[in-house]
Amino acid sequence: MNTGLHTPVCDLLGCEFPIVLAGMGGPARSELVAAVTKAGGFGFLGMVRESPELIRAEVEKVRAATDRDFGVNLIPAATKPDLLEAEIAAVLAARVPVVCLFWDLSAELVKRLRGEGVLVACQVGSAREAEDAQAAGAQIVIAQGVEAGGHVRGTVPRREIVRAVVKSAHVPVLAAGGMSGGRDLVEMLELGAQGIVLGTALLATKESFAHDYHKQRIVAARPGDTVHTLDFHVNWPRGAYVRVLQNSVTRREHGDPFDGHREAIGKEGERTIWLFSTDSPLKDMTGDFEKMALYAGEGAGAIENIPSAADRIAAIMAEAEALQPKETAAAATSEEKLSSPVCYANEASDQYAGYATREELIAFCNELLEAERAGARITARSSTEAKDSATRDLLRDIQKDEARWCAMLLKWIAHLDGTPSPKVGAFYEKCLAFTDLKERIAFINRGQGWVVKKLREMLPKVRDDRMHADFKAMLESHEENIRRAS
Numbered sequence: 001m002n003t004g005l006h007t008p009v010c011d012l013l014g015c016e017f018p019i020v021l022a023g024m025g026g027p028a029r030s031e032l033v034a035a036v037t038k039a040g041g042f043g044f045l046g047m048v049r050e051s052p053e054l055i056r057a058e059v060e061k062v063r064a065a066t067d068r069d070f071g072v073n074l075i076p077a078a079t080k081p082d083l084l085e086a087e088i089a090a091v092l093a094a095r096v097p098v099v100c101l102f103w104d105l106s107a108e109l110v111k112r113l114r115g116e117g118v119l120v121a122c123q124v125g126s127a128r129e130a131e132d133a134q135a136a137g138a139q140i141v142i143a144q145g146v147e148a149g150g151h152v153r154g155t156v157p158r159r160e161i162v163r164a165v166v167k168s169a170h171v172p173v174l175a176a177g178g179m180s181g182g183r184d185l186v187e188m189l190e191l192g193a194q195g196i197v198l199g200t201a202l203l204a205t206k207e208s209f210a211h212d213y214h215k216q217r218i219v220a221a222r223p224g225d226t227v228h229t230l231d232f233h234v235n236w237p238r239g240a241y242v243r244v245l246q247n248s249v250t251r252r253e254h255g256d257p258f259d260g261h262r263e264a265i266g267k268e269g270e271r272t273i274w275l276f277s278t279d280s281p282l283k284d285m286t287g288d289f290e291k292m293a294l295y296a297g298e299g300a301g302a303i304e305n306i307p308s309a310a311d312r313i314a315a316i317m318a319e320a321e322a323l324q325p326k327e328t329a330a331a332a333t334s335e336e337k338l339s340s341p342v343c344y345a346n347e348a349s350d351q352y353a354g355y356a357t358r359e360e361l362i363a364f365c366n367e368l369l370e371a372e373r374a375g376a377r378i379t380a381r382s383s384t385e386a387k388d389s390a391t392r393d394l395l396r397d398i399q400k401d402e403a404r405w406c407a408m409l410l411k412w413i414a415h416l417d418g419t420p421s422p423k424v425g426a427f428y429e430k431c432l433a434f435t436d437l438k439e440r441i442a443f444i445n446r447g448q449g450w451v452v453k454k455l456r457e458m459l460p461k462v463r464d465d466r467m468h469a470d471f472k473a474m475l476e477s478h479e480e481n482i483r484r485a486s
Contacts, residue, residue, distance in 0.1 A: 005017065005317065007189070009194040011376040012119070012139070012172060013098065013380075014042075014068060014377050014380040015040060016041075018189070019185070019316060020142075020195055021033060021036040021041060022197050022198060022202070024150060027208045028043065029045065030062045032309060033070050034207075035308065037066050037068040038310070039314070040317075042070065042098075043070045043071070045058050045072045047091075048073065048075040051083075052087060056094060060094075070096075070097075072091050072099055074099060075101070075102045075151075077237050078235065078236050078278075088112075091118075095384045096384075097118065098121065099121070103151070103153065103240070105122065105124075105136060107136035107137070110136040111136065114139075116392075117383060120139055121142060121174075124141060124143060125144055125161070126156075126164075129153075130143060130164075131168060138171065141174070142175075142197055143165040143193070144177050144197075145160070146158075146177065146228065149178070149296045150242060150295040151236070151242050158175060158179070162175045162193050166192035167192075172195075173192065174193060174194065175193040178200075178298035180297075181315075183323060185320045200299055202309055204305075205309040205312055206307065210280065210282060211283055211289060213289040213290075214281045214294055215306050217296075218296050218300050219306060222301050223301035223302075225301060226245055226297065229242060229243075232249070232277065233276060234276050235277055242293060243295065244293050244295055244296060245300070248291060254275060257276040265287050266289070267285065267287060268282065358418075361412070362413060362416050366421040368451060368454065369421055370424060373425060374428035376399050376402035378432065378440075379444065380399045382395050382444070394484055394485060398444070398481050431443050445482055448478045451474075455472075455474060459472060
Protein backbone atom coordinates (compact mmCIF):
# COMPACT_ATOMS: atom_id res chain seq x y z
CA MET A 1 0.00 0.00 0.00
CA ASN A 2 1.21 3.51 -0.81
CA THR A 3 1.20 5.05 2.64
CA GLY A 4 0.34 8.48 1.31
CA LEU A 5 -3.14 6.97 1.57
CA HIS A 6 -2.68 5.94 5.20
CA THR A 7 -3.64 9.07 7.12
CA PRO A 8 -3.56 9.90 10.85
CA VAL A 9 -7.28 9.17 11.21
CA CYS A 10 -6.49 5.54 10.27
CA ASP A 11 -4.36 5.25 13.39
CA LEU A 12 -7.02 6.98 15.47
CA LEU A 13 -9.66 4.48 14.29
CA GLY A 14 -7.32 1.49 14.10
CA CYS A 15 -7.84 0.78 10.40
CA GLU A 16 -5.48 0.42 7.45
CA PHE A 17 -7.30 2.39 4.78
CA PRO A 18 -9.06 5.78 5.01
CA ILE A 19 -12.37 4.27 3.92
CA VAL A 20 -15.29 4.36 6.36
CA LEU A 21 -18.62 2.58 6.05
CA ALA A 22 -21.48 5.00 6.74
CA GLY A 23 -23.78 3.88 9.56
CA MET A 24 -26.76 3.37 7.25
CA GLY A 25 -29.84 2.41 9.25
CA GLY A 26 -30.73 -1.08 8.03
CA PRO A 27 -28.06 -1.97 5.43
CA ALA A 28 -25.07 -1.46 7.74
CA ARG A 29 -25.49 -4.54 9.90
CA SER A 30 -22.88 -6.83 11.42
CA GLU A 31 -22.01 -8.82 8.28
CA LEU A 32 -21.18 -5.69 6.31
CA VAL A 33 -19.36 -3.97 9.19
CA ALA A 34 -17.21 -7.05 9.80
CA ALA A 35 -16.44 -7.39 6.08
CA VAL A 36 -15.39 -3.74 5.79
CA THR A 37 -13.18 -3.84 8.88
CA LYS A 38 -11.52 -7.11 7.85
CA ALA A 39 -10.83 -5.54 4.45
CA GLY A 40 -8.90 -2.72 6.13
CA GLY A 41 -11.59 -0.06 6.39
CA PHE A 42 -13.65 1.10 9.37
CA GLY A 43 -17.34 0.32 9.79
CA PHE A 44 -20.28 1.84 11.66
CA LEU A 45 -23.31 -0.25 12.57
CA GLY A 46 -26.46 1.66 11.58
CA MET A 47 -28.55 1.38 14.75
CA VAL A 48 -30.97 4.30 14.45
CA ARG A 49 -34.20 3.47 16.32
CA GLU A 50 -33.07 -0.12 16.93
CA SER A 51 -33.71 -2.00 20.15
CA PRO A 52 -30.93 -2.43 22.71
CA GLU A 53 -31.30 -6.19 22.19
CA LEU A 54 -30.48 -5.86 18.49
CA ILE A 55 -27.57 -3.53 19.25
CA ARG A 56 -26.08 -6.06 21.67
CA ALA A 57 -26.58 -8.92 19.22
CA GLU A 58 -25.03 -7.02 16.29
CA VAL A 59 -22.04 -5.91 18.35
CA GLU A 60 -21.45 -9.50 19.47
CA LYS A 61 -21.63 -10.73 15.86
CA VAL A 62 -19.04 -8.21 14.70
CA ARG A 63 -16.71 -9.14 17.56
CA ALA A 64 -17.13 -12.82 16.75
CA ALA A 65 -16.05 -12.13 13.18
CA THR A 66 -13.12 -9.75 13.75
CA ASP A 67 -10.96 -8.32 16.51
CA ARG A 68 -10.73 -4.93 14.81
CA ASP A 69 -12.41 -1.79 16.09
CA PHE A 70 -15.76 -0.58 14.76
CA GLY A 71 -18.44 1.89 15.75
CA VAL A 72 -22.17 2.48 16.12
CA ASN A 73 -24.17 5.24 14.44
CA LEU A 74 -27.02 6.83 16.44
CA ILE A 75 -29.41 9.64 15.45
CA PRO A 76 -30.98 11.30 18.52
CA ALA A 77 -33.28 13.55 16.46
CA ALA A 78 -34.99 10.53 14.87
CA THR A 79 -35.25 8.48 18.08
CA LYS A 80 -37.71 8.74 20.96
CA PRO A 81 -35.93 9.77 24.20
CA ASP A 82 -36.62 6.54 26.11
CA LEU A 83 -35.36 4.38 23.25
CA LEU A 84 -32.33 6.61 22.74
CA GLU A 85 -31.40 6.25 26.39
CA ALA A 86 -31.69 2.47 26.12
CA GLU A 87 -29.54 2.50 22.97
CA ILE A 88 -26.83 4.56 24.65
CA ALA A 89 -26.85 2.27 27.68
CA ALA A 90 -26.44 -0.76 25.41
CA VAL A 91 -23.56 0.86 23.51
CA LEU A 92 -21.75 1.79 26.71
CA ALA A 93 -22.33 -1.60 28.31
CA ALA A 94 -20.90 -3.27 25.21
CA ARG A 95 -17.85 -0.96 25.35
CA VAL A 96 -18.25 0.12 21.75
CA PRO A 97 -15.11 2.20 21.10
CA VAL A 98 -16.53 4.72 18.60
CA VAL A 99 -19.94 6.38 18.22
CA CYS A 100 -21.05 8.56 15.33
CA LEU A 101 -23.86 11.09 15.84
CA PHE A 102 -25.89 12.75 13.11
CA TRP A 103 -28.45 15.48 12.56
CA ASP A 104 -29.16 17.77 15.55
CA LEU A 105 -26.06 18.20 17.73
CA SER A 106 -26.38 17.24 21.39
CA ALA A 107 -23.37 18.70 23.20
CA GLU A 108 -24.53 16.97 26.37
CA LEU A 109 -24.50 13.56 24.68
CA VAL A 110 -21.06 14.18 23.16
CA LYS A 111 -19.73 15.08 26.60
CA ARG A 112 -21.36 12.03 28.16
CA LEU A 113 -19.88 9.64 25.60
CA ARG A 114 -16.44 11.28 25.87
CA GLY A 115 -16.69 10.88 29.64
CA GLU A 116 -17.11 7.14 29.17
CA GLY A 117 -13.99 6.94 27.02
CA VAL A 118 -15.85 6.71 23.70
CA LEU A 119 -14.34 8.29 20.59
CA VAL A 120 -17.04 10.56 19.14
CA ALA A 121 -17.54 11.44 15.47
CA CYS A 122 -20.20 13.89 14.29
CA GLN A 123 -21.54 14.18 10.76
CA VAL A 124 -22.34 17.77 9.79
CA GLY A 125 -23.74 19.72 6.86
CA SER A 126 -21.94 23.06 7.22
CA ALA A 127 -18.74 24.66 8.48
CA ARG A 128 -20.70 26.24 11.34
CA GLU A 129 -22.03 22.84 12.43
CA ALA A 130 -18.48 21.49 12.27
CA GLU A 131 -17.28 24.24 14.60
CA ASP A 132 -20.14 23.52 17.02
CA ALA A 133 -19.37 19.78 16.96
CA GLN A 134 -15.71 20.41 17.76
CA ALA A 135 -16.63 22.83 20.54
CA ALA A 136 -18.84 20.08 22.00
CA GLY A 137 -15.91 17.66 21.98
CA ALA A 138 -16.23 15.70 18.73
CA GLN A 139 -12.90 14.07 17.86
CA ILE A 140 -13.73 13.44 14.19
CA VAL A 141 -15.94 15.54 11.90
CA ILE A 142 -17.65 14.10 8.83
CA ALA A 143 -18.41 16.80 6.27
CA GLN A 144 -21.43 15.70 4.21
CA GLY A 145 -22.10 17.17 0.79
CA VAL A 146 -25.50 17.53 -0.84
CA GLU A 147 -24.62 14.66 -3.23
CA ALA A 148 -25.07 12.14 -0.39
CA GLY A 149 -27.67 9.41 -0.43
CA GLY A 150 -30.03 8.77 2.49
CA HIS A 151 -30.65 11.62 4.88
CA VAL A 152 -28.82 14.70 3.69
CA ARG A 153 -27.70 17.39 6.09
CA GLY A 154 -25.43 19.06 3.56
CA THR A 155 -26.77 21.85 1.37
CA VAL A 156 -23.67 22.54 -0.74
CA PRO A 157 -21.47 20.32 -2.93
CA ARG A 158 -19.02 17.96 -1.23
CA ARG A 159 -15.93 19.82 -2.43
CA GLU A 160 -17.22 23.10 -1.06
CA ILE A 161 -18.08 21.85 2.41
CA VAL A 162 -14.86 19.86 2.76
CA ARG A 163 -12.76 22.91 1.90
CA ALA A 164 -14.68 25.04 4.40
CA VAL A 165 -14.59 22.49 7.23
CA VAL A 166 -10.92 21.61 6.76
CA LYS A 167 -9.99 25.30 6.86
CA SER A 168 -11.07 25.72 10.47
CA ALA A 169 -10.92 22.15 11.80
CA HIS A 170 -8.53 21.09 14.55
CA VAL A 171 -9.64 17.44 14.41
CA PRO A 172 -9.54 14.94 11.51
CA VAL A 173 -12.12 15.57 8.77
CA LEU A 174 -13.76 12.83 6.71
CA ALA A 175 -15.62 13.58 3.48
CA ALA A 176 -19.06 12.15 2.68
CA GLY A 177 -21.48 12.39 -0.20
CA GLY A 178 -21.86 10.69 -3.55
CA MET A 179 -18.46 8.99 -3.84
CA SER A 180 -17.78 5.57 -5.31
CA GLY A 181 -14.16 5.27 -6.48
CA GLY A 182 -10.48 5.82 -5.88
CA ARG A 183 -10.47 9.12 -7.75
CA ASP A 184 -12.92 10.46 -5.14
CA LEU A 185 -10.58 9.36 -2.35
CA VAL A 186 -7.56 11.03 -3.94
CA GLU A 187 -9.50 14.24 -4.56
CA MET A 188 -10.72 14.47 -0.96
CA LEU A 189 -7.22 13.87 0.40
CA GLU A 190 -5.98 16.68 -1.81
CA LEU A 191 -8.59 18.98 -0.25
CA GLY A 192 -7.33 18.14 3.23
CA ALA A 193 -9.77 15.45 4.33
CA GLN A 194 -8.18 12.39 5.94
CA GLY A 195 -10.56 9.84 4.43
CA ILE A 196 -13.96 9.21 2.88
CA VAL A 197 -17.27 7.84 4.15
CA LEU A 198 -19.13 5.56 1.75
CA GLY A 199 -22.80 4.60 1.83
CA THR A 200 -24.20 3.68 -1.58
CA ALA A 201 -20.99 2.05 -2.82
CA LEU A 202 -21.02 -0.35 0.15
CA LEU A 203 -24.79 -0.78 0.23
CA ALA A 204 -24.42 -2.41 -3.19
CA THR A 205 -22.26 -5.29 -1.89
CA LYS A 206 -22.96 -8.91 -1.07
CA GLU A 207 -22.73 -8.45 2.71
CA SER A 208 -25.09 -5.46 2.87
CA PHE A 209 -28.42 -6.08 4.64
CA ALA A 210 -30.22 -4.13 1.93
CA HIS A 211 -32.73 -6.11 -0.12
CA ASP A 212 -31.53 -7.35 -3.51
CA TYR A 213 -34.17 -5.15 -5.17
CA HIS A 214 -32.48 -2.05 -3.74
CA LYS A 215 -29.02 -3.25 -4.79
CA GLN A 216 -30.15 -4.02 -8.34
CA ARG A 217 -31.79 -0.61 -8.68
CA ILE A 218 -28.48 1.02 -7.76
CA VAL A 219 -26.62 -1.05 -10.35
CA ALA A 220 -29.20 -0.11 -12.98
CA ALA A 221 -29.02 3.61 -12.10
CA ARG A 222 -27.46 6.10 -14.45
CA PRO A 223 -25.96 9.52 -13.65
CA GLY A 224 -28.75 11.93 -12.77
CA ASP A 225 -31.20 9.25 -11.61
CA THR A 226 -31.32 10.45 -7.98
CA VAL A 227 -33.54 13.19 -6.53
CA HIS A 228 -33.21 15.39 -3.44
CA THR A 229 -36.63 15.33 -1.82
CA LEU A 230 -38.77 15.64 1.32
CA ASP A 231 -41.23 12.96 0.16
CA PHE A 232 -39.97 10.25 2.54
CA HIS A 233 -40.53 11.68 5.99
CA VAL A 234 -42.51 9.32 8.28
CA ASN A 235 -40.39 8.50 11.40
CA TRP A 236 -38.16 11.56 10.99
CA PRO A 237 -38.35 15.23 11.98
CA ARG A 238 -40.21 17.39 9.47
CA GLY A 239 -38.04 19.09 6.85
CA ALA A 240 -35.35 16.39 6.62
CA TYR A 241 -34.20 16.00 3.02
CA VAL A 242 -33.24 12.63 1.56
CA ARG A 243 -31.61 11.57 -1.70
CA VAL A 244 -33.21 8.57 -3.39
CA LEU A 245 -33.58 6.94 -6.77
CA GLN A 246 -36.61 8.19 -8.64
CA ASN A 247 -39.71 6.03 -8.27
CA SER A 248 -43.50 6.27 -8.31
CA VAL A 249 -43.47 8.23 -5.03
CA THR A 250 -41.10 10.93 -6.27
CA ARG A 251 -43.18 11.15 -9.44
CA ARG A 252 -46.20 11.87 -7.20
CA GLU A 253 -48.21 8.88 -8.44
CA HIS A 254 -49.52 8.25 -4.90
CA GLY A 255 -50.70 11.72 -3.98
CA ASP A 256 -49.34 14.33 -1.61
CA PRO A 257 -46.90 12.79 0.92
CA PHE A 258 -48.01 15.33 3.52
CA ASP A 259 -51.81 15.02 3.34
CA GLY A 260 -51.85 12.71 6.36
CA HIS A 261 -53.19 9.52 4.77
CA ARG A 262 -51.59 6.19 5.72
CA GLU A 263 -51.10 3.21 3.44
CA ALA A 264 -49.35 0.00 4.45
CA ILE A 265 -46.86 -1.10 1.77
CA GLY A 266 -44.79 -3.73 3.56
CA LYS A 267 -43.82 -5.64 6.67
CA GLU A 268 -40.67 -6.20 8.72
CA GLY A 269 -41.71 -8.98 11.05
CA GLU A 270 -44.73 -7.58 12.87
CA ARG A 271 -43.84 -3.97 12.08
CA THR A 272 -45.75 -2.20 9.32
CA ILE A 273 -43.89 -0.26 6.64
CA TRP A 274 -45.91 2.80 5.63
CA LEU A 275 -45.99 4.68 2.35
CA PHE A 276 -43.77 7.80 2.57
CA SER A 277 -41.80 6.35 5.51
CA THR A 278 -38.00 6.58 5.70
CA ASP A 279 -37.64 2.78 5.67
CA SER A 280 -35.63 1.34 2.79
CA PRO A 281 -36.02 -2.26 1.57
CA LEU A 282 -34.12 -4.77 3.72
CA LYS A 283 -33.48 -8.51 3.45
CA ASP A 284 -36.05 -9.34 6.14
CA MET A 285 -38.83 -7.20 4.64
CA THR A 286 -41.74 -8.04 2.40
CA GLY A 287 -43.90 -5.65 0.41
CA ASP A 288 -43.94 -3.24 -2.49
CA PHE A 289 -40.28 -2.25 -2.59
CA GLU A 290 -40.70 0.07 -5.57
CA LYS A 291 -42.66 2.47 -3.35
CA MET A 292 -40.05 2.51 -0.58
CA ALA A 293 -37.17 4.93 -0.08
CA LEU A 294 -34.44 3.68 -2.43
CA TYR A 295 -31.58 5.63 -0.94
CA ALA A 296 -28.69 6.39 -3.27
CA GLY A 297 -26.06 9.08 -3.62
CA GLU A 298 -25.08 10.78 -6.86
CA GLY A 299 -22.26 8.28 -7.26
CA ALA A 300 -24.78 5.49 -7.92
CA GLY A 301 -24.41 5.98 -11.66
CA ALA A 302 -20.82 4.73 -11.46
CA ILE A 303 -21.72 1.46 -9.67
CA GLU A 304 -22.00 -1.42 -12.11
CA ASN A 305 -21.91 -4.59 -10.01
CA ILE A 306 -22.50 -6.12 -6.58
CA PRO A 307 -19.14 -7.46 -5.37
CA SER A 308 -18.02 -8.35 -1.87
CA ALA A 309 -17.20 -5.40 0.37
CA ALA A 310 -13.55 -6.48 0.32
CA ASP A 311 -13.47 -6.42 -3.48
CA ARG A 312 -15.12 -2.99 -3.57
CA ILE A 313 -12.57 -1.57 -1.12
CA ALA A 314 -9.67 -3.23 -2.95
CA ALA A 315 -10.84 -1.71 -6.24
CA ILE A 316 -11.12 1.76 -4.70
CA MET A 317 -7.67 1.50 -3.16
CA ALA A 318 -6.14 0.17 -6.39
CA GLU A 319 -7.55 3.10 -8.36
CA ALA A 320 -6.37 5.56 -5.71
CA GLU A 321 -2.92 3.94 -5.69
CA ALA A 322 -2.66 4.36 -9.45
CA LEU A 323 -3.55 8.05 -9.20
CA GLN A 324 -1.86 8.99 -5.95
CA PRO A 325 1.82 9.14 -6.99
CA LYS A 326 1.22 11.70 -9.72
CA GLU A 327 -1.67 13.55 -8.12
CA THR A 328 -0.98 13.56 -4.39
CA ALA A 329 2.62 12.55 -3.90
CA ALA A 330 3.11 15.60 -1.74
CA ALA A 331 -0.07 15.04 0.26
CA ALA A 332 0.96 12.24 2.61
CA THR A 333 -0.97 14.00 5.37
CA SER A 334 -3.36 16.94 5.59
CA GLU A 335 -0.86 18.76 7.81
CA GLU A 336 0.14 22.18 6.49
CA LYS A 337 3.45 21.93 4.68
CA LEU A 338 6.42 23.45 6.44
CA SER A 339 7.50 26.77 4.97
CA SER A 340 11.29 26.34 4.90
CA PRO A 341 12.85 22.92 4.39
CA VAL A 342 15.80 21.61 6.36
CA CYS A 343 18.95 21.99 4.28
CA TYR A 344 20.95 18.82 3.80
CA ALA A 345 23.20 20.12 1.03
CA ASN A 346 26.31 19.03 2.93
CA GLU A 347 25.38 15.93 4.87
CA ALA A 348 29.01 14.94 5.28
CA SER A 349 29.70 18.04 7.39
CA ASP A 350 26.53 17.43 9.37
CA GLN A 351 27.69 13.91 10.14
CA TYR A 352 31.12 15.20 11.11
CA ALA A 353 29.51 17.74 13.47
CA GLY A 354 27.50 15.01 15.13
CA TYR A 355 24.15 15.78 13.47
CA ALA A 356 21.99 13.05 11.92
CA THR A 357 21.90 12.88 8.14
CA ARG A 358 18.69 13.03 6.13
CA GLU A 359 18.76 9.23 5.62
CA GLU A 360 19.29 8.64 9.34
CA LEU A 361 16.37 10.92 10.24
CA ILE A 362 14.05 9.23 7.73
CA ALA A 363 15.00 5.81 9.10
CA PHE A 364 14.50 7.07 12.67
CA CYS A 365 11.08 8.56 11.88
CA ASN A 366 9.96 5.34 10.20
CA GLU A 367 11.16 3.23 13.13
CA LEU A 368 9.11 5.37 15.49
CA LEU A 369 6.17 5.48 13.06
CA GLU A 370 5.90 1.68 13.10
CA ALA A 371 6.07 1.70 16.90
CA GLU A 372 3.47 4.46 17.30
CA ARG A 373 1.15 2.76 14.83
CA ALA A 374 1.39 -0.44 16.89
CA GLY A 375 0.81 1.54 20.07
CA ALA A 376 -2.29 3.25 18.67
CA ARG A 377 -3.83 -0.07 17.68
CA ILE A 378 -3.07 -1.97 20.86
CA THR A 379 -4.37 0.82 23.11
CA ALA A 380 -7.53 1.16 20.99
CA ARG A 381 -8.19 -2.55 21.34
CA SER A 382 -7.24 -2.71 25.01
CA SER A 383 -9.51 0.19 25.94
CA THR A 384 -12.54 -1.88 24.94
CA GLU A 385 -11.47 -4.58 27.42
CA ALA A 386 -10.99 -2.23 30.38
CA LYS A 387 -13.59 -2.75 33.07
CA ASP A 388 -13.07 0.57 34.91
CA SER A 389 -13.37 4.06 33.49
CA ALA A 390 -9.95 5.24 34.75
CA THR A 391 -8.09 2.52 32.85
CA ARG A 392 -10.29 3.02 29.78
CA ASP A 393 -9.63 6.78 29.81
CA LEU A 394 -5.90 6.25 30.20
CA LEU A 395 -5.73 3.86 27.25
CA ARG A 396 -7.87 6.14 25.09
CA ASP A 397 -5.64 9.11 25.94
CA ILE A 398 -2.52 7.13 25.00
CA GLN A 399 -4.19 6.03 21.76
CA LYS A 400 -4.92 9.63 20.80
CA ASP A 401 -1.33 10.59 21.60
CA GLU A 402 0.03 7.75 19.48
CA ALA A 403 -2.16 8.83 16.55
CA ARG A 404 -0.98 12.43 16.98
CA TRP A 405 2.68 11.39 16.87
CA CYS A 406 2.02 9.23 13.81
CA ALA A 407 0.81 12.39 12.07
CA MET A 408 3.88 14.34 13.20
CA LEU A 409 6.26 11.62 11.99
CA LEU A 410 4.49 11.37 8.64
CA LYS A 411 4.85 15.13 8.30
CA TRP A 412 8.62 15.02 8.81
CA ILE A 413 9.09 11.99 6.55
CA ALA A 414 7.28 13.89 3.77
CA HIS A 415 9.32 17.01 4.52
CA LEU A 416 12.53 15.01 4.16
CA ASP A 417 11.26 13.56 0.86
CA GLY A 418 11.21 10.10 2.39
CA THR A 419 8.86 7.17 1.91
CA PRO A 420 6.72 6.31 4.96
CA SER A 421 6.87 2.73 6.18
CA PRO A 422 3.57 0.84 5.73
CA LYS A 423 4.34 -1.55 8.60
CA VAL A 424 2.84 -1.95 12.04
CA GLY A 425 5.56 -2.60 14.61
CA ALA A 426 6.05 -6.12 15.98
CA PHE A 427 5.19 -4.62 19.37
CA TYR A 428 1.50 -5.03 18.49
CA GLU A 429 1.61 -8.83 18.23
CA LYS A 430 3.90 -9.15 21.23
CA CYS A 431 1.61 -7.01 23.35
CA LEU A 432 -1.47 -8.85 22.16
CA ALA A 433 -0.02 -12.07 23.58
CA PHE A 434 -0.66 -10.74 27.09
CA THR A 435 -4.24 -11.73 27.91
CA ASP A 436 -4.16 -10.12 31.34
CA LEU A 437 -4.89 -6.42 30.87
CA LYS A 438 -2.67 -5.35 33.77
CA GLU A 439 0.28 -7.22 32.29
CA ARG A 440 -0.47 -5.77 28.87
CA ILE A 441 -0.49 -2.21 30.23
CA ALA A 442 2.86 -2.89 31.88
CA PHE A 443 4.18 -4.02 28.49
CA ILE A 444 2.70 -0.90 26.87
CA ASN A 445 4.67 1.11 29.43
CA ARG A 446 7.84 -0.69 28.40
CA GLY A 447 7.07 0.26 24.80
CA GLN A 448 6.64 3.89 25.82
CA GLY A 449 9.98 3.66 27.61
CA TRP A 450 11.64 2.33 24.45
CA VAL A 451 10.39 5.36 22.51
CA VAL A 452 11.67 7.67 25.25
CA LYS A 453 15.12 6.05 25.05
CA LYS A 454 15.22 6.42 21.25
CA LEU A 455 14.18 10.09 21.41
CA ARG A 456 16.76 10.92 24.07
CA GLU A 457 19.45 9.39 21.90
CA MET A 458 18.36 11.28 18.78
CA LEU A 459 17.57 14.74 20.18
CA PRO A 460 21.23 15.93 20.43
CA LYS A 461 21.67 14.94 16.76
CA VAL A 462 18.74 17.00 15.40
CA ARG A 463 19.89 20.27 13.83
CA ASP A 464 16.50 21.72 12.79
CA ASP A 465 14.86 23.66 15.64
CA ARG A 466 11.31 22.77 14.62
CA MET A 467 12.03 19.08 14.33
CA HIS A 468 13.84 19.23 17.67
CA ALA A 469 10.79 20.88 19.28
CA ASP A 470 8.45 18.23 17.87
CA PHE A 471 10.65 15.36 19.07
CA LYS A 472 11.00 16.99 22.50
CA ALA A 473 7.20 17.32 22.79
CA MET A 474 6.85 13.65 21.81
CA LEU A 475 9.41 12.70 24.47
CA GLU A 476 7.60 14.64 27.20
CA SER A 477 4.24 13.15 26.17
CA HIS A 478 5.58 9.61 26.47
CA GLU A 479 7.16 10.37 29.82
CA GLU A 480 3.81 11.64 31.07
CA ASN A 481 2.03 8.52 29.79
CA ILE A 482 4.57 6.33 31.59
CA ARG A 483 3.94 8.26 34.79
CA ARG A 484 0.17 7.90 34.49
CA ALA A 485 0.28 4.21 33.66
CA SER A 486 2.71 3.47 36.50
